[in-house]
Amino acid sequence: MGERNLEKNIYFIDEDGELETDDHQDSIIVEMREYQEQPFEGEIEKPPELQKFIEWVIPEIEDYLSKYETDLNSPTLKMIHLLPKEFYKKHMPTEGSDGFSCREGVVLNEERFKNFNLNLALNLIHEILHYFSFKKHCRSGETGDHSQRRSGLTVDSASPLEGTPDDIKLKALNEAITETLTFQVYINKIKGGPFFEDDVKKLDSSLPEEYRGKGYNVYPKTSSYGPYESLFYDLVKKIAVVDDKYTDNEDTKDVFYKAYFNGRLLPLARMLRKVDKDCLHDLAEIGAIPNNENLQKVNELRKKYGLGEDRETNEQLEKEVKQK
Numbered sequence: 001m002g003e004r005n006l007e008k009n010i011y012f013i014d015e016d017g018e019l020e021t022d023d024h025q026d027s028i029i030v031e032m033r034e035y036q037e038q039p040f041e042g043e044i045e046k047p048p049e050l051q052k053f054i055e056w057v058i059p060e061i062e063d064y065l066s067k068y069e070t071d072l073n074s075p076t077l078k079m080i081h082l083l084p085k086e087f088y089k090k091h092m093p094t095e096g097s098d099g100f101s102c103r104e105g106v107v108l109n110e111e112r113f114k115n116f117n118l119n120l121a122l123n124l125i126h127e128i129l130h131y132f133s134f135k136k137h138c139r140s141g142e143t144g145d146h147s148q149r150r151s152g153l154t155v156d157s158a159s160p161l162e163g164t165p166d167d168i169k170l171k172a173l174n175e176a177i178t179e180t181l182t183f184q185v186y187i188n189k190i191k192g193g194p195f196f197e198d199d200v201k202k203l204d205s206s207l208p209e210e211y212r213g214k215g216y217n218v219y220p221k222t223s224s225y226g227p228y229e230s231l232f233y234d235l236v237k238k239i240a241v242v243d244d245k246y247t248d249n250e251d252t253k254d255v256f257y258k259a260y261f262n263g264r265l266l267p268l269a270r271m272l273r274k275v276d277k278d279c280l281h282d283l284a285e286i287g288a289i290p291n292n293e294n295l296q297k298v299n300e301l302r303k304k305y306g307l308g309e310d311r312e313t314n315e316q317l318e319k320e321v322k323q324k
């Protein structure tokens with residue numbers, strides 16, 4: 001068995017739940033890459049500014065993530081597809097979204113990308129980060145195809161958490177981590193980088209005088225994952241209270257980030273057990289989209305574990321209720 005020389009945090013599992021052999025893993029990955037790099041029928045050529053940005057940002061993200069000292073799956077420019085409205089609509093899970101990460105790579109909605117701006121750039125980084133995260137694909141006996149069963153922190157509910165086999169859990173936590181990493185890339189790479197200088201300046205100038213030049217950042221508001229991010233931050237603070245091993249919040253966050261890239265959930269599960277034996281299970285139950293149902297679950301969890309109220313969560317929940 002030769003050493004695997006392609007991506008090292010994508011795994012392919014056979015029908016018996018065993019790893020496919022190393023050689024086979026590599027050949028599947030080669031095939032998958034070829035498939036992902038193939039243009040879709042009707043795919044639109046990326047406008048030069050979008051193309052330039054993607055070419056610049058992928059290695060920058062990679063450079064930022066190298067601090068987690070883990071193997072990464074690096075996407076290429078060709079794996080990022082710009083699709084016309086009609087075609088995108090057919091494939092997209094949520095109406096009106098900018099893009100998503102999937103089997104085919106990263107798929108973008110051309111209608112939204114007509115005027116490329118900072119918000120779109122951050123949503124694009126979010127999707128690229130999903131691509132960089134840990135992946136596990138399982139082979140089905142019926143079709144012989146491998147389908148994605150894990151991405152980042154998400155888990156198959158058939159493994160450590162109970163539930164129906166087709167259920168994928170921990171989606172909310174996975175989005176929270178993706179979004180916090182997106183802002184880390186914003187602070188460390190976009191700020192001071194060659195793109196969107198004016199937008200960054202404009203955002204920073206909205207910071208009250210007394211906070212300027214002191215390392216504070218104004219975040220562009222790009223997604224509705226705010227309640228999930230707050231939940232993550234408040235959990236990190238809670239962990240410092242219940243576990244004297246994790247008093248540095250940045251170290252605690254790193255445990256989440258590392259699990260997101262290397263797929264090993266055990267250190268994370270151990271840490272969350274200190275909060276409560278059900279904490280991971282409760283987190284697992286919150287779905288990917290911060291809708292009414294999921295935001296209620298967020299608030300139940302906040303209450304159960306004494307995380308306090310969060311204004312943004314309550315405001316978003318109120319909006320959801322009104323829309324009904």
Ligand SMILES: [Zn+2]
Binds near residue numbers: 126127175
């Ligand atoms: Zn996402």
